[in-house]
Amino acid sequence: MDVATGSSSSRVLPQMNVSSSNRGKFSPRSSALCPRSRLTPACSISYEGERSDSTDRKLNLHVPVRKRNLAGKMFCSIGICTHPGSSVIDSHSHTAEEKIGVLLLNLGGPETLNDVQPFLFNLFADPDIIRLPRLFQFLQRPLAQLISVLRAPKSKEGYAAIGGGSPLRKITDEQANTLKMALEAKELPVNVYVGMRYWHPFTEDAIKKDRITKLVVLPLYPQFSISTTGSSIRVLQNLFREDAFLSRMPVSIIQSWYQREGYVKSMADLIEKELQSFSNSEEVMIFFSAHGVPVSYVENAGDPYRDQMEECIYLIMQELKGRGINNDHTLAYQSRVGPVQWLKPYTDEVLVELGQKGVKSLLAVPVSFVSEHIETLEEIDMEYKELALESGIENWGRVPALGCTDTFITDLADAVIEALPSATAMSTSKSTSTLEEEEEQDPFAYAIKMFFGSILAFVLLLSPKMILAFRNQIL
Numbered sequence: 001m002d003v004a005t006g007s008s009s010s011r012v013l014p015q016m017n018v019s020s021s022n023r024g025k026f027s028p029r030s031s032a033l034c035p036r037s038r039l040t041p042a043c044s045i046s047y048e049g050e051r052s053d054s055t056d057r058k059l060n061l062h063v064p065v066r067k068r069n070l071a072g073k074m075f076c077s078i079g080i081c082t083h084p085g086s087s088v089i090d091s092h093s094h095t096a097e098e099k100i101g102v103l104l105l106n107l108g109g110p111e112t113l114n115d116v117q118p119f120l121f122n123l124f125a126d127p128d129i130i131r132l133p134r135l136f137q138f139l140q141r142p143l144a145q146l147i148s149v150l151r152a153p154k155s156k157e158g159y160a161a162i163g164g165g166s167p168l169r170k171i172t173d174e175q176a177n178t179l180k181m182a183l184e185a186k187e188l189p190v191n192v193y194v195g196m197r198y199w200h201p202f203t204e205d206a207i208k209k210d211r212i213t214k215l216v217v218l219p220l221y222p223q224f225s226i227s228t229t230g231s232s233i234r235v236l237q238n239l240f241r242e243d244a245f246l247s248r249m250p251v252s253i254i255q256s257w258y259q260r261e262g263y264v265k266s267m268a269d270l271i272e273k274e275l276q277s278f279s280n281s282e283e284v285m286i287f288f289s290a291h292g293v294p295v296s297y298v299e300n301a302g303d304p305y306r307d308q309m310e311e312c313i314y315l316i317m318q319e320l321k322g323r324g325i326n327n328d329h330t331l332a333y334q335s336r337v338g339p340v341q342w343l344k345p346y347t348d349e350v351l352v353e354l355g356q357k358g359v360k361s362l363l364a365v366p367v368s369f370v371s372e373h374i375e376t377l378e379e380i381d382m383e384y385k386e387l388a389l390e391s392g393i394e395n396w397g398r399v400p401a402l403g404c405t406d407t408f409i410t411d412l413a414d415a416v417i418e419a420l421p422s423a424t425a426m427s428t429s430k431s432t433s434t435l436e437e438e439e440e441q442d443p444f445a446y447a448i449k450m451f452f453g454s455i456l457a458f459v460l461l462l463s464p465k466m467i468l469a470f471r472n473q474i475l
Contacts, residue, residue: 262411
């Protein structure tokens, strides 16, 4: 995520005409984004295209990921979208009397081992993470409690291996301070806040600190997904709808920024630097590992995450090729949970296959993450490295997360400046999900829901594994 520090780094790389899957048009404003929660994010974004041939989804080793068509908007506010780069501010004098805030959104992470189970509960209680049918939505919190108890022991082992807690809060605070200085250097004084989705400081706490007059929301996820940016936007919308002051505040939401030239060049800079540590750099497989999402999010709910990720990889590799770096590369998805099908290919399976195919040198690139946390420090650096070496890969390297890299932060500052003109007040009307909840007050429908839901809960709670987990937790 890095380029020259001038304002030119804010330019956005051109979009490309490539295929998309059968989502046709994707619109975060529509219920197609997330029928489970009826998420209505900040603006309407359209993606056109047809499903590519089924062979495109098979394991693709040593071949560039195909570019995708994502002719969407980037800078978005409620009801308004402006194309990235179309509204660059030449002067900030008109903001002299405004009190501008920038809200950085991130996942959050447990800071101590005692925080692990409640953190996991917050994560799985999110209806954008576990999307239950409407009939069983009342089981969301009990199910989250159950899963968090079951997963806590293994998760604690992971956090213990990286020092006893997640460094994400500390790193994000550092990014906020660095971004604030970068904006002040561009003569735009701002207050920068950090809001975590599943741990302290929670998003709703961060936004009420000062009486700011205009807000830019910047999720620290390069690509948009229902489960990351979408979930945080839903929380913001609920918060703004219920607060008279916040509902009148002009807000601009940067929904994704993976296609910005500054980000692409910054990623290419890090990859190029790490390649130099190998004795035969031209033989190194560049291995992009992205956080996965369930396939149903993409195919049923219209999540653009896979398309955006594939285009992101294409843009990074094109930048590297422009520098004379023509290494083979591949993309895989990590961190799958539960029995449902997630985006493929899976990182662990690809590592084994690469070893079997004779790949000896590999450079892992955590492309979904801009901060070090458990999925880079433990999952990639420990679990996947060990698996790779056992599979026959002899030389292992890993590109660090962008963190506070100067050119990356400078480009984020430019993105904030470009987003300001599109800020408008959020709608105070009730969301679709709220209206649905009111409709579900019908006594007959509620009785049916409780009956079938109770049967499901009974089966789940009496399973031997869950009884053992609760017994171990209590003892």
